[in-house]
Amino acid sequence: xxxxxxxxxxxxxxxxxxxxxxxxxxxxxxxxxxxxxxxxxxxxxxxx
Amino acid sequence: xxxxxxxxxxxxxxxxxxxxxxxxxxxxxxxxxxxxxxxxxxxxxxxxxxxxxxxxxxxxxxxxxxxxxxxxxxxxxxxxxxxxxxxxxxxxxxxxxxxxxxxxxxxxxxxxxxxxxxxxxxxxxxxxxxxxxxxxxxxxxxxxxxxxxxxxxxxxxxxxxxxxxxxxxxxxxxxxxxxxxxxxxxxxxxxxxxxxxxxxxxxxxxxxxxxxxxxxxxxx
Numbered sequence: 250x251x252x253x254x255x256x257x258x259x260x261x262x263x264x265x266x267x268x269x270x271x272x273x274x275x276x277x278x279x280x281x282x283x284x285x286x287x288x289x290x291x292x293x294x295x296x297x
Numbered sequence: 298x299x300x301x302x303x304x305x306x307x308x309x310x311x312x313x314x315x316x317x318x319x320x321x322x323x324x325x326x327x328x329x330x331x332x333x334x335x336x337x338x339x340x341x342x343x344x345x346x347x348x349x350x351x352x353x354x355x356x357x358x359x360x361x362x363x364x365x366x367x368x369x370x371x372x373x374x375x376x377x378x379x380x381x382x383x384x385x386x387x388x389x390x391x392x393x394x395x396x397x398x399x400x401x402x403x404x405x406x407x408x409x410x411x412x413x414x415x416x417x418x419x420x421x422x423x424x425x426x427x428x429x430x431x432x433x434x435x436x437x438x439x440x441x442x443x444x445x446x447x448x449x450x451x452x453x454x455x456x457x458x459x460x461x462x463x464x465x466x467x468x469x470x471x472x473x474x475x476x477x478x479x480x481x482x483x484x485x486x487x488x489x490x491x492x493x494x495x496x497x498x499x500x501x502x503x504x505x506x507x508x509x510x511x512x513x514x515x516x517x
Contacts, residue, residue: 252332252397256321259336259393263343263386267492270382274499281506288513 298498305495312488319481327478336394338481341469342489344387344412348450350380350493351419355447358440367508370436373443375500377422379493384416399463408464411453418446432508 250258320338327334357373360366391409392402403409422442429435457466468474474482 250397255333255393255397256335259390260317260321260339262389262393263339266382266386266389270379270496274496274503278499278503278506281503281510284510285506285513288510292513292516 298502302495302498302502305491305498309488309492309495312484312491316481316485316488319484324481325477330398333394333397334478336390337478338485339489340387340390340394341482342486343383343390345486346489346493347380347383347387347415348454349490350376350383350497351415351443351447351450353497354380354419354422354443358443361436362440362444365433367432367436370432370440371501371504371508372497373436373440374423374426375497375504377419377439377443378500379496381416381419381423382496383489383493384412384419388412388416404463406463407456407460408453408462411449411456415446415449415453418442418449422446432511 316338320335324335324338326332353376354373357369357376361369361373391412395404396402422439425442426435426439429438456462457464469482
């Protein structure tokens with residue numbers, strides 16, 4: 250592998266790690282927002 | 298806070314694009330290492346950002362043990378998670394840089410070993426948090442690890458001075474870096490720090506949501 254192969258590999262791994270973490274945060278934020286909405290809706294139904 | 302995070306996210310993206318162009322196109326190849334030295338433009342900013350993240354863990358952990366506020370614990374937890382991502386990038390890019398430069402992907406050099414231990418300490422920190430059910434207890438245990446773990450940063454950073462290492466000493470500290478290489482490095486460092494703050498705000502928000510759901514469920 251030439252120098253640009255190593256450079257591509259390093260930058261590629263960094264991009265996947267940062268992009269992957271960004272996506273993971275987005276997915277988890279959406280999931281927990283939905284859970285909070287469901288929990289709040291459930292509590293509202295319990296109120297007579 | 299969401300609006301600030303969005304602005305920082307866009308800012309980090311723009312800075313990363315500029316840093317990428319400067320590091321891969323505009324900067325000249327290194328006189329000794331040639332083009333492969335361009336890996337430095339992500340390797341060095343990622344470890345400096347990880348150091349920053351773990352310093353925030355240290356400060357937030359001390360504040361949590363002193364004050365007991367959940368906000369400090371959420372900050373420490375968030376910063377540790379983001380710091381682990383940047384340390385992982387440091388290890389991967391360093392290993393890839395090592396192969397054409399030293400002829401090996403990995404060697405048990407003091408700097409490399411210290412960085413690997415740093416990664417494992419904070420992965421352990423996150424695992425510890427996930428196995429203790431009670432949030433306050435998990436926060437206290439993790440705060441102790443977060444404070445003790447910081448000593449490994451001092452060891453890792455000083456390892457190139459204290460031991461005979463294969464890893465080179467800090468070119469930045471020696472002031473021996475050419476301005477043509479220094480500027481792209483600083484732009485990339487700015488991009489990584491902005492990205493860290495963006496990730497941190499999003500991760501703190503996630504922690505707040507998790508605790509709000511728990512409060513809703515327990516309260517209902």
